[in-house]
Amino acid sequence: MYKFIEKIFTFLYPVFRKWGLGSSFASYLSLIINSIVLCVLAYVIYVIFRLVLVTAMAIVAKKTKTKFDDLLVTNKTAKYIAYLIPFLFIYKSVPIILERFEYWEDIFRPAVGVYIVLLVLWIIRTIFNALRDYFKQIPRYSDKPIDSFIQIIMIVFWMVGVVVIISEIFGIKTKDLLTILGAVSAIVILIFRDTILGFVASVQVAINDMVRIGDWITMDRYGADGDVIEINLATVKVRNFDNTTTTIPTYSLSSDSFQNWRGMLNSDGRRIKRHILIKTSSIRFLEEEELNELKKIQLISDYIDTRKLEIDTFNSSNKIDKSLAINGRNLTNLGLFRKYITQYLHHYPGLNKDMITLCRQLQSTSNGVPLEVYAFSHDKRFENYEYIMSDIFDHIIASVKYFDLEIFEGINESVINK
Known part of the structure; x- marks a missing residue:
């Protein structure tokens, strides 16, 4: 290939010399004609290879089942390869055409070399872009x-390219x-x-x-x-x-x-962890009449009977003086309310009963006693999760008054200042 190129571009100078032209004039004339021939040949090579490569790749992409070659077509890889081939031809031809013009050879040959390196990097980039798009379409890599x-690999190639360009x-x-x-x-x-x-x-x-x-x-x-x-x-x-x-x-x-x-989204439920503050002054022991009234609440009716029998048996066997409510064992309105919430959560359809479901009392604060719901909703979607949590607490807040409890509400400072 190199000898063929050499024959093409070294043909004119000896002919001009035989015609009696001076050495300098023959050199410049052959340079001009050779440059025109080089441009024409490079363009013809580009057109041929672009037609062949682009057409061939498009045909292959249509006939194969894989989408990778389709992505190569989309990223115009064949087009850039077609650009590369004529510039390789130019790179090999420049030293022959500029054989008698060393100064210009020292400028044009490196310039063409740099452009070739950049083209190669661009071709590599289109291939890796196609790989990126291809892997993103595969579910296990999405x-x-x-x-x-891709960026890491391209940085390595760019570093190599910069070294080659500087060289x-x-x-x-x-x-x-x-x-x-x-x-x-x-x-x-x-x-x-x-x-x-x-x-x-x-x-x-x-x-x-x-x-x-x-x-x-x-x-x-x-x-x-x-x-x-x-x-x-x-x-x-x-x-x-x-x-x-x-x-x-x-x-x-x-x-x-x-x-x-991600762990939550892949699990069987989304956690609900929220509390209300019960005013400490509203917590007290329950009287017999109050227990009878609370037995009307179906979710805790059996529990009250069982606990009342257990407590009465204990107090009686230990001869507890019940003239004072503090003596012995007693049921409190907060404890009964906590049990009611627990039962309510176990009967609520939106919660996953295979995961932890409880109502617990946290450390008392200056603002009251926190009563926390700890459970997991089946539905993990944001809007449905928020609805389930709000629905549960709507019911809890509305239920507080039936147990003669009060929810702590902060005092508005603006009202005090007035």
């Missing part, structure tokens, strides 16, 4: 940080250039600090399966509370539930704390 992996421009051997780059590696690390941290974080995220695309994460430091829509080498994009987008540095996922709700 939640993986494919963008990060081409300055005529430095690649080995010597790598030695120089090793000496300035500290500066490179400083400049590309975020990229390097992002690279390490991306590897950790992928290996430890910390975050996937589609995961619901919460990160208070960055105000993120929503679904992960993109994981790149430098950033992670989160679409918040208010439809805003938060961008988080990728390395923050390994250096800072964040909450991933």
Whole structure:
């Protein structure tokens, strides 16, 4: 191939010399004609290869079942390869055409070489873009940080490309250039600090399966509370539930704390953990008449009978003086209310009874006694979950008065000031 090119572009100069033209004039005339011929040949090669490659790839894409070749067509890989071939022809031809013009050869040959390197990098980029789109269409890879992996690979190729470009421009051997780059590696690390941290974080995220695309994460430091829509080498994009987008540095996922709700979404229920505050002064022992009245509440009727019999037996066997209610064992309105809520939760259809379901009393506070519901809803969708939780607490708040209890309500300071 090289000898064929050499024959084409060395043909004119001897002919012009035989015609009696001067050496300088013959050189410039052959240069002009050879340049025109080179451009025409390069364009013809481009048209031929573009027609062949694009058509061939389109035919193959239609006949094969895989979608990867369709994505190569979409990313115009064949078109860029068709650009590359004539420039390789030009790169081989420039030294022959400019044989008598060393100054111009030192300019044009490196320039064409740099453009070829950039074209090769662009072709590689289109191939990896097609790979990225292909893997994203496969369900088992759709939640993986494919963008990060592609960016890491492309950074490696770009680094190699930059080394080749510098070698081409300055005529430095690649080995010597790598030695120089090793000496300035500290500066490179400083400049590309975020990229390097992002690279390490991306590897950790992928290996430890910390975050996937589609995961619901919460990160208070960055105000993120929503679904992960993109994981790149430098950033992670989160679409918040208010439809805003938060961008988080990728390395923050390994250096800072964040909450991933994937485990909850993959579990059998979403936790309900909320409490009401009962005013301490409203808690008291229950009288016989009150117990008889509360027995009308069906969910705790049997419980009252069983507990009352147990308590009466204990007090009687231990000769407890019941002239004072504090003596012996007694039922309280708060304890009975807690039992009622527990029974109500066990009968509520929206809760998963195979998981923990209880009503518990927390540490007393200056604002009253917290009575907390701890349960799991079957439905994990946000709107349905909120409805279930609100429905439960609507009933609990409305039920408080039947047990002669009061809910603590903070005093409005503006009313006091008046």
